[in-house]
Amino acid sequence: MKKILCPSMMCADFDNLKKEVELLDEAGADMFHCDIMDGVFVPNMALSPYDVECIKRNTKKPVDVHLMVSNVEIVCDIYIDLNIDIIYIHPESSFHISKTLLRIKEAGIAPGIAISPDVSIETVKELLPLVDYIMIMTVNPGFSGQVYLQYVNDKIDRIIKIRKDYGFKIMLDGAISDKIIQTLTQKGVDGFVLGTSALFREDKDYETVLAKYRKL
Ligand code: DX5
Ligand code: ZN
Numbered sequence: 747m748k749k750i751l752c753p754s755m756m757c758a759d760f761d762n763l764k765k766e767v768e769l770l771d772e773a774g775a776d777m778f779h780c781d782i783m784d785g786v787f788v789p790n791m792a793l794s795p796y797d798v799e800c801i802k803r804n805t806k807k808p809v810d811v812h813l814m815v816s817n818v819e820i821v822c823d824i825y826i827d828l829n830i831d832i833i834y835i836h837p838e839s840s841f842h843i844s845k846t847l848l849r850i851k852e853a854g855i856a857p858g859i860a861i862s863p864d865v866s867i868e869t870v871k872e873l874l875p876l877v878d879y880i881m882i883m884t885v886n887p888g889f890s891g892q893v894y895l896q897y898v899n900d901k902i903d904r905i906i907k908i909r910k911d912y913g914f915k916i917m918l919d920g921a922i923s924d925k926i927i928q929t930l931t932q933k934g935v936d937g938f939v940l941g942t943s944a945l946f947r948e949d950k951d952y953e954t955v956l957a958k959y960r961k962l
Pocket of ligand 2: 754780919
């Protein structure tokens with residue numbers, strides 16, 4: 747099956763956001779990953795709804811948002827209105843996660859959960875039948891350019907094992923490298939978020955990099 751390669755747009759060149767979207771689109775990116783932060787749930791800020799709108803306007807490919815915010819019920823509505831393709835929420839960010847996931851689904855948007863390194867699959871088991879995507883985070887949410895947390899590998903193996911009982915796709919987000927793409931594609935991971943080290947380099951030769959990852 748074709749792996750899903752998703753540039754992490756917080757790592758893009760913001761002087762030229764439209765151009766970046768066009769370049770990545772032509773280079774074969776499958777989906778645009780948009781990190782949304784509020785400075786509370788994580789100690790950083792990333793894309794705004796205006797950036798996401800700009801990305802959406804300049805590609806026909808799917809756009810996802812990864813909500814790292816504490817008031818997810820409110821922020822979620824902004825992206826439902828923008829008609830985003832996938833909305834990821836963190837289960838530890840709200841007391842009403844299943845309600846929010848169902849609202850996303852009812853709006854015709856694919857619901858996903860993002861699992862932080864310290865959140866176990868067991869604690870979100872009830873949510874698994876409700877989601878189309880599970881995004882396992884291999885860094886602590888908030889910043890690009892961090893180090894891959896090896897201890898998450900065990901959780902990835904476990905989610906791959908139980909996936910046959912459900913219908914979701916498995917994505918990885920955080921410090922993804924060619925080695926990780928190769929090993930984890932073979933194990934059964936469906937897609938990868940590509941950030942600073944994996945994709946966004948000075949030369950902007952996205953086509954060569956994405957073609958290389960496609961073959962791994
Ligand atoms: C981190 C974000 C990631 C990040 C990926 O909180 O969710 O999407 O931008 O960037 P790298 O691959 O550099 O970790
Ligand atoms: Zn992300």
